[in-house]
Every structure is written in structure tokens, then in C-alpha cells.
Amino acid sequence: MWKIGDGTQVNICSDNWVPGGGPLIYSHFLFDELSLSKVSMLINHDGHCWRRDLIELVFNPSTTTSILSIPLSMHGGSDVFYWPGTSDGQYTSKEGYGFLRKLLARDEASSSTTVILAPKFWKKLWASRALPRCKETCWRAISGYLPLKERLFRRRVDVDPSCSFCAAELEDEDHLFLHCPAAKQVWFASQLAVRVDLFSSFKEFWLAAVELDDDDAIATIQATVYALWEARNNICFKQREFVVAGVLRRVSNSMEEAIVRDRDRGPMAALPAKWQKPALGTIKCNFDASFHDRGPSGLGMVARNSDGEVMAAVCSFPITTLSPLLAEVMSMRWTMQLAIDLGFRRVCFETDCLQLFNHWRASREGRSYLSSIIHDCRLLLSAFDSVSVYFVRRTGNTVADFLARNAETYANLVWVEEVPVAAFHLVFSDVMTQLPVGA
Structure with a gap:
């Protein structure tokens, strides 16, 4: 199917571009009156985002949700074909075979004897x-x-x-x-x-x-x-x-x-179970995303200095996305943009999503939406003097996890040098684990 870049090559009605594969349901009268043809007409190219008001006006709620869940790259780019069955969007004969086997399994599962x-x-x-x-x-x-x-x-x-x-x-x-x-x-x-x-x-x-x-x-x-x-x-x-x-x-x-x-299992077993202070002069930004199949998701980020003091905490809600992994990578891009806006120049980013970390470390280009957002993140790196990305256990990412899961409660709130009262104990616990025994 089509992966949307700038939308200039994709026809709204006749091309396969909306996730889910269902038919587009829209108001024919408004569609014709507005002379809508290409997907580019649904995109605000100044902000690299969807024209939500227009989409909600023309399409039914289900189609609107599907369209708004498509993540757009900050840098536009060309529309390309991709294979939605893989994270990198590349098609191989092995993936095609696997797709056919899944169809067969689904047909067999539909029988009463299965x-x-x-x-x-x-x-x-x-x-x-x-x-x-x-x-x-x-x-x-x-x-x-x-x-x-x-x-x-x-x-x-x-x-x-x-x-x-x-x-x-x-x-x-x-x-x-x-x-x-x-x-x-x-x-x-x-x-x-x-x-x-x-x-x-x-x-x-x-x-x-x-x-x-x-x-x-x-x-x-x-x-x-x-x-x-x-x-x-x-x-x-x-x-x-x-x-x-x-x-x-x-x-x-x-x-x-x-x-x-x-x-003899490798470094995964040696990962610290608690949050660790960053090096002197470095800001550590932990981020996370919550994902809900049937509703909007949320993002959470907390930034702390080498003393464990909170510099900022932010929640974002709502966001719509196609998968948990895409929610995580969108959280990464959002966190990097926040770090730039907050003036951080020496930054350590931490995620508890191993899939995201592996894709980031692989450094290979792909044709999927995931690859496009990771590419956006790599372009943002030039804004920092020093930057690193690490994977941590969930127990080392508890504050960001709390903010993501409660993003609906704290929708789009920003805390400077503090966190929500309900997260105080998590920050306190992270700092206390850094103290020597008997301190």
C-alpha cells in the first residue's frame, strides 16, 4: 500500500493508503464541492500534520480515526509503496509466504472443528x-x-x-x-x-x-x-x-x-533495575508511550540532571497511531523535539521498548512509517552537542511510564522542575536508590 510522504502522488479514493483496508466512507457532496483528489490536499504542509478539521468534516468517524493514525514525517518526502506486514516496510518472498500462511490459518480457525x-x-x-x-x-x-x-x-x-x-x-x-x-x-x-x-x-x-x-x-x-x-x-x-x-x-x-x-546470557541480565543518574552536565530524558487499540494513546517524558533533580515533565494526549511500536517511536521524536525546545544540548535518551532500541541501533533505511519517524529522529541529532540513546528495563523507566499511562488525566500539561504529585514517590524512589548504604 502507499506510505504517505507529501501525498501528491496518492489519489484519495482510488489508491490503497488508509490502514485497515476498509472502504472510505465520506460525504460525496462535500467531497465534490471541495474538489478533493490527492491526499496532499488533506495535509497542512506548513506544520507537516493532517488537516483534522477538514478530515472530520468530509469523512465518517471510523475513516477519520484511521487517517489521523497515519504518522507524517516532519520532512515530508515522496510517497512510496511499502509492505505493511513488516516494521521496515520491505517486501520479501518470505514475508509474502508468511502472509499467505496467516490467511490459511485464519480460514482454518473459522471452521467449527478448530x-x-x-x-x-x-x-x-x-x-x-x-x-x-x-x-x-x-x-x-x-x-x-x-x-x-x-x-x-x-x-x-x-x-x-x-x-x-x-x-x-x-x-x-x-x-x-x-x-x-x-x-x-x-x-x-x-x-x-x-x-x-x-x-x-x-x-x-x-x-x-x-x-x-x-x-x-x-x-x-x-x-x-x-x-x-x-x-x-x-x-x-x-x-x-x-x-x-x-x-x-x-x-x-x-x-x-x-x-x-x-x-551465559548477555548484557540484558546485567541491565540496572533502577533509574541511574546521568553523567555530570548531561540531562537524561526518559520517555514512554501508552497504546490503546480502541482509543487515543498518550506520551510521557521526564528530564532529570546528574543530581537526579527534575528539570521538566510533560504529557501529551491524545495521539492516534497504528501500533504500539509506532507509538513508542513517535514518543522518541516528540521527546527529542521537547529537549531541543527546552535548550538541552547534552542529552541521554532512555526507552524501555527493546524493539525501538533495536531498530534505532540497526541504522538501516526502510520504506515504512516507522523508518520515516526514526529518520526524523536522526535528523534532530544535529541540534545536540552530545547525545546517546539507551535501552533500560521498565523498572528504570517508571516515571515516564506513569506519565504516559496517565496522559489523559494530565492532558498536554508541562511541569517545570517538578512532576505531578502522584508521581513524587517514583522520583523519590529513583533518587534513594542512588544513595550509598547508610546515607
């Missing part, structure tokens, strides 16, 4: 201590994304649909991971000693495992699923024999590898 898992079950899957490859394989098995022979045969791929282990029945998730005699041996001989014949489907087995609320058992199950899948592929593509002891050894190795990974 069991929809609650979010907590997916959260347990991804939060486990297992290796990422084990978690992904388990997720693909539950979601029906593995290229099993029965599925390939049903899609008219020339392949024998029988099980790779026993060749006695069709190879699907339920048989390969549960009902096959080879899989039963593995589960019963494992440290879990599971009698899987008590379950009718692999999904039912996973639901029962999550209900146990045993993190070690969940990680072991994921490692076992991966080991079975690997053994199946070794039979299909490397003509190796199936050996139960070999599969169990692979499970054990995966669990040991996960333990070593957790023990």
Missing part, C-alpha cells in the same frame, strides 16, 4: 526455558504449520503420506508426536514417563501439559517434540535409523544447551 487456544497457553509456550528452535517447532506443530506428509499429500504434492517412523498410518501431528509406536516409546522412556495414549490429539496433550504449570516439564516436552521432528527428518532426508536412545540423548543435549545459554 480449537482456539487462550493467550495464556501461547505465553507459556514462548516463556519456557527451552531453546528457541524447540519452542518454534512445538508452536508449528500445535498450529498445523509443519510440512508433514499427510498435509503435503492433501495439497497434491507427490509424496507417500504414510508415517516416516512406522509407515502404518497417515503422518499428521497427532500420529507422529503421540500415537505412533515410536513416539510412544520415546515419551514413556523419557524422564516424564508420559502415557500419551490417554490423549486424543497433540493439542489436547499440550493443553494438559500447560495446566500442570511445571516449567521444567513444558521445556522438556518442547525439546522432545523437536527431537522427534529431527529424527523424522533424518529418516526422510538422511536415511538414518530411528533409535529411541538417540532421540532421548538429543533431548538431554538440548536441555543442557538451554541451561548454558541462560547462564
Whole structure:
């Protein structure tokens, strides 16, 4: 779809540019009377913002909200096509394939026979201590994304649909991971000693495992699923024999590898859990954004000096945006502009959004709205004598988080050398953690 730059190339009615993909609903009489044609006519180019009054006059509330949620670059730029399925807006064949798989999954989920898992079950899957490859394989098995022979045969791929282990029945998730005699041996001989014949489907087995609320058992199950899948592929593509002891050894190795990974995990574990004072002469600006699917969002920023004293605090409400990540990057641009207006020249910016920090650190150009706003932020850097951007834990960003979440209450208020009374304890707590023991 079109990403709006200056809007001169995009036709309001005939081009695909409004998020959501729904039809534009507008007043035909006003539309024709005002001779509206290009999106540029809906933009105030002096302030690089939407002409809200005009948009609200012409379009219905739903379309108005969608249009106003599109973030405009401060520097305009050309209209370009982008792929909305990725954060950088770049299309690849992999992304196209993923998009088609999501459509297929949605169609399958709409059938009455499909069991929809609650979010907590997916959260347990991804939060486990297992290796990422084990978690992904388990997720693909539950979601029906593995290229099993029965599925390939049903899609008219020339392949024998029988099980790779026993060749006695069709190879699907339920048989390969549960009902096959080879899989039963593995589960019963494992440290879990599971009698899987008590379950009718692999999904039912996973639901029962999550209900146990045993993190070690969940990680072991994921490692076992991966080991079975690997053994199946070794039979299909490397003509190796199936050996139960070999599969169990692979499970054990995966669990040991996960333990070593957790023990040696990088700098994320070493991040401070509390706010830290900036260097002498530097102002630290913490910022955050709140995001609401069905309503306006808010931004919050607090600036403090090397003594921990508050220089300024600001809330902005309302803002409309397309996603939580876009809200975060808009908060970053807004904070940088505030720092310039406040006369700060040596600044440290901190965010608790890891996705934003990774995009900032990647320094690669993209075609998305996210890339455009990050580009705006990079252009603002020239206004500072010294600038740095860091990622912190949420517990090191509590004041900005409070301001963002309560932006509606303190809509567009500015505090100089203070914060709202309700946030006093958060500032006090940040300062007290900097004092030596016994002070």
C-alpha cells in the first residue's frame, strides 16, 4: 500500500493508503464541492500534520480515526509503496509466504472443528526455558504449520503420506508426536514417563501439559517434540535409523544447551533495575508511550540532571497511531523535539521498548512509517552537542511510564522542575536508590 510522504502522488479514493483496508466512507457532496483528489490536499504542509478539521468534516468517524493514525514525517518526502506486514516496510518472498500462511490459518480457525487456544497457553509456550528452535517447532506443530506428509499429500504434492517412523498410518501431528509406536516409546522412556495414549490429539496433550504449570516439564516436552521432528527428518532426508536412545540423548543435549545459554546470557541480565543518574552536565530524558487499540494513546517524558533533580515533565494526549511500536517511536521524536525546545544540548535518551532500541541501533533505511519517524529522529541529532540513546528495563523507566499511562488525566500539561504529585514517590524512589548504604 502507499506510505504517505507529501501525498501528491496518492489519489484519495482510488489508491490503497488508509490502514485497515476498509472502504472510505465520506460525504460525496462535500467531497465534490471541495474538489478533493490527492491526499496532499488533506495535509497542512506548513506544520507537516493532517488537516483534522477538514478530515472530520468530509469523512465518517471510523475513516477519520484511521487517517489521523497515519504518522507524517516532519520532512515530508515522496510517497512510496511499502509492505505493511513488516516494521521496515520491505517486501520479501518470505514475508509474502508468511502472509499467505496467516490467511490459511485464519480460514482454518473459522471452521467449527478448530480449537482456539487462550493467550495464556501461547505465553507459556514462548516463556519456557527451552531453546528457541524447540519452542518454534512445538508452536508449528500445535498450529498445523509443519510440512508433514499427510498435509503435503492433501495439497497434491507427490509424496507417500504414510508415517516416516512406522509407515502404518497417515503422518499428521497427532500420529507422529503421540500415537505412533515410536513416539510412544520415546515419551514413556523419557524422564516424564508420559502415557500419551490417554490423549486424543497433540493439542489436547499440550493443553494438559500447560495446566500442570511445571516449567521444567513444558521445556522438556518442547525439546522432545523437536527431537522427534529431527529424527523424522533424518529418516526422510538422511536415511538414518530411528533409535529411541538417540532421540532421548538429543533431548538431554538440548536441555543442557538451554541451561548454558541462560547462564551465559548477555548484557540484558546485567541491565540496572533502577533509574541511574546521568553523567555530570548531561540531562537524561526518559520517555514512554501508552497504546490503546480502541482509543487515543498518550506520551510521557521526564528530564532529570546528574543530581537526579527534575528539570521538566510533560504529557501529551491524545495521539492516534497504528501500533504500539509506532507509538513508542513517535514518543522518541516528540521527546527529542521537547529537549531541543527546552535548550538541552547534552542529552541521554532512555526507552524501555527493546524493539525501538533495536531498530534505532540497526541504522538501516526502510520504506515504512516507522523508518520515516526514526529518520526524523536522526535528523534532530544535529541540534545536540552530545547525545546517546539507551535501552533500560521498565523498572528504570517508571516515571515516564506513569506519565504516559496517565496522559489523559494530565492532558498536554508541562511541569517545570517538578512532576505531578502522584508521581513524587517514583522520583523519590529513583533518587534513594542512588544513595550509598547508610546515607
